[in-house]
Every structure is written in structure tokens, then in C-alpha cells.
Amino acid sequence: MNYHTFRRCIEACNDCAAECEHCATECLKEHSIEMLSRCIALTRECAIVCNATAMLMSVGAENAQLLCGACYEICTACAEECESDSKELIYCRECARECRRCAEECRKMVEQHASVMLNK
Structure with a gap:
């Protein structure tokens, strides 16, 4: 497959990685950082996997x-964690939105690949 096949997913991964990095940075500035430790860890993991996925595509x-x-x-796990914090933290809510979008694009790529493999 070529770059154009992956384009929407690449963009979603890149946007998600940036939003995850922003969320982690903002969470580190909060007073109750202990309560956000899982959010910080997941957003960092998510950014790493999104960057790697975008590079491969x-x-x-x-x-x-x-x-x-x-x-x-x-991305799904990260979105769920950020949604649990989103009532008061706008950057978590924005991160969850981008994680959901990226997860959806990745799901489509996996399904497309499975469809191609079944037809071989």
C-alpha cells in the first residue's frame, strides 16, 4: 500500500500524538499530579505508538x-482515562477526542487489511 492509502490514518496518528503530548504536559502542571499519574503514563504511551504507527504508514x-x-x-485506553478526568480538564477532553478519532482510523486500517488478506 502506498502513502495515500494511509493518509487519513497518518494524520489522525500525528494529531493524536501531539494532543497526547500536550495533555501529559498540562497534567504535569496540575496540583494533584498523583491523581493524574495514569493519565500521564497513558498519554505518553499513546504518543509513542501513534508516532511509530504514523512513521510506518x-x-x-x-x-x-x-x-x-x-x-x-x-488510543482507546487513553481516551477512556482522559474521559474520566475530562469533567474539569479541557486538555484531557481534547485528548480523548483525538484518541477516539485515531482509534477509529486505525480500526479501519486493520479491517481493510483483514479484508485484503481474506481475498488473497
Whole structure:
């Protein structure tokens, strides 16, 4: 598959990584940092997997969809954690939104790959 096949997912991964980094940075500025430790850890993990996934898709890697599956799982977990904090923290709410969007794009890539494999 080429870059254009992955474009929407690459953009979602890049946007999610940036939003996760922003969320982690803002959480570190909060007074109750202990309560946000899981959020900080998950947003950092999510940013890492999103960056790696985007890089694989950018080079048209034949196994990029494999990482999309992991990205989907981590983005979903991150979104759930950020949503639990979102009542008062706008950056967590924005992070959750981008994580959900990225998870959806990654899910589509995994399904597309599975469909292609079934038709071989």
C-alpha cells in the first residue's frame, strides 16, 4: 500500500500524538499530579505508538496495519482515562477526542487489511 492509502490514518496518528503530548504536559502542571499519574503514563504511551504507527504508514510499510491494531487498543485506553478526568480538564477532553478519532482510523486500517488478506 502506498502513502495515500494511509493518509487519513497518518494524520489522525500525528494529531493524536501531539494532543497526547500536550495533555501529559498540562497534567504535569496540575496540583494533584498523583491523581493524574495514569493519565500521564497513558498519554505518553499513546504518543509513542501513534508516532511509530504514523512513521510506518508514511514509508508504506507492508506491516503497518499490525501496529495499527496496537495503536487502536492504546488510543482507546487513553481516551477512556482522559474521559474520566475530562469533567474539569479541557486538555484531557481534547485528548480523548483525538484518541477516539485515531482509534477509529486505525480500526479501519486493520479491517481493510483483514479484508485484503481474506481475498488473497
